[in-house]
Amino acid sequence: MSTTTCQGNSSQQAGCGQPDKMAEMQRIKEQLEMQETLYNIRHKIVVLSGKGGVGKSSVAANLSVSLSRAGLRTGLLDTDLHGPSIPTLLGLNARIPVTDEKRIEPASFSDTLKVMSVGLLLDDQSEALVWRGPAKHGVIKELLGSVTWGELDYLIVDCPPGTGDEPLSIIQLLQNVDGAIIVTTPQDLAVVDVRKSVTFCRHLNLPVIGVVENMSGYACPHCGKSVDIFKSGGGEKMAAEMGIPFLGRIPLDPAMVSAGDEGKPCVGQTGDSPAAVAMEEIFTKVRAFAAENAK
Template sequence: MSNCNSCPSQSNCSKESTKCGVTNNPLNKIKYVIGVMSGKGGVGKSTISSLIARELNNKGFKVGVMDADITGPSIPRLMGLSGERADGVEENILPVISKDGIKTMSLNYLIENENDPVVWRGPMVGKAVEQFWNGVIWGELDYLIIDMPPGTGDVALTVMQSIPLSGVVMVSIPQDMISMIVTKAIKMTKQLNTPVLGIIENMSYISCPGCNTKIQLFNENHTKDFIEECGVPLLGELPMVNSICNLSNNSYEKDKIAISELFSPIVDKLIKTLK
């Protein structure tokens, strides 16, 4: 293990070296580490994490996804890897690789049945996240996407204080109550000196199947007001479509082109923000 001075993401990290708690695996070299976060569950955070990873992969980058939502892991299903198991080499864990070459790690790869509950207290959950960072052989990656659990609890603190994040993407939906909770998460990241790269608004609208007119599900002025209040850029607005809603049913390959058309502009903005 190495100290902060040899961290591969040091140039992108906002933390002072004297306060950095990073323990990096010398077998890993990761250029950018992006956390995906929401204030509340049920807004599509894990789905968007998986789709950011897939679109980066489509653009030719080497990508990994860490499922830091320890008590509610869903990355294996979303990546078409349900039922897979992770192997180990000496003291390290090998990530499970999707058929399109994306490296992934989730607690579901380490338990017998994906439906079994993880009944752990906060410190154990935090240790698992740290192990996924420094105990997994990620190798050389351009981007590591960390799917964080909803809220501003132990795991969010562990990730922001122990892992050299390049920044965080916030996921929201156009509803007052959700936006209020997401605002709390944004304020938390700023307090911890972690850059907020932007907001992705999920379930923003539906498209009329006959004329492609955008039909707003909520107050159309809400997003503009929310973005202005937060002072964070809007990376994109996503419609409610079957191609995204059905990802956990291994439908990505069938809808790959349609999904890429939606996500390519969002990921282009994300890449540009990190440069």
């Protein structure tokens, strides 16, 4: 087999391989920036679901608000590039500019909660992002490495549904993730898909903090009784069968729906509503897991 060599003059030969070297230097630079950013984050938790529409973003948003209300420096990263819900749930609509140094300053929901979402970078909220895998991986890398999070006690990452490129990229780039919260609704249609998220975590050696069963019963605001619109217990049964913790149930609560539409998270806004009480009980378990994991 013949070998092809550079036939140019000495100056041309000296330039051979320069693009590869430049690309490698850029890759190393990006990696160092990523490591510097993540070094200042104490706990990293991802919120996953194999099924869309189960309330994953609501859980991520309210968990972040709960942590910040406890005085913990918290970051919330929305990595759902095609359907970013976090800006709406938190009432954040202002566009975030990118600085000349290509660093991104996250939005502030409160003194202790910073938020980043691709939805905050778009001029037109109705714009559709028609991107393939490599482009999405690049954007996720930018969201993780270029955002000036500063020092955080917690970074909560709201992942897109499924077990494809985006969740895989996120977990691999984050490194040393404390664990995953898996959100499902009770009916079999959702649980069948959400089981795949557990298997996904096991393939990546990612600890599962536990399962949250969302929309578990309807909390009537008039009589106080609960009606199982989507059945109940499916998430708890799945957790038992797969040998993972069950964190609790969150009922369908009109107060929670209204709070989300108004950009005011249920936690801290709706007092002792059934959903708010259930969430705080779940989040207490999450904080206990993170504290134990830090030992």
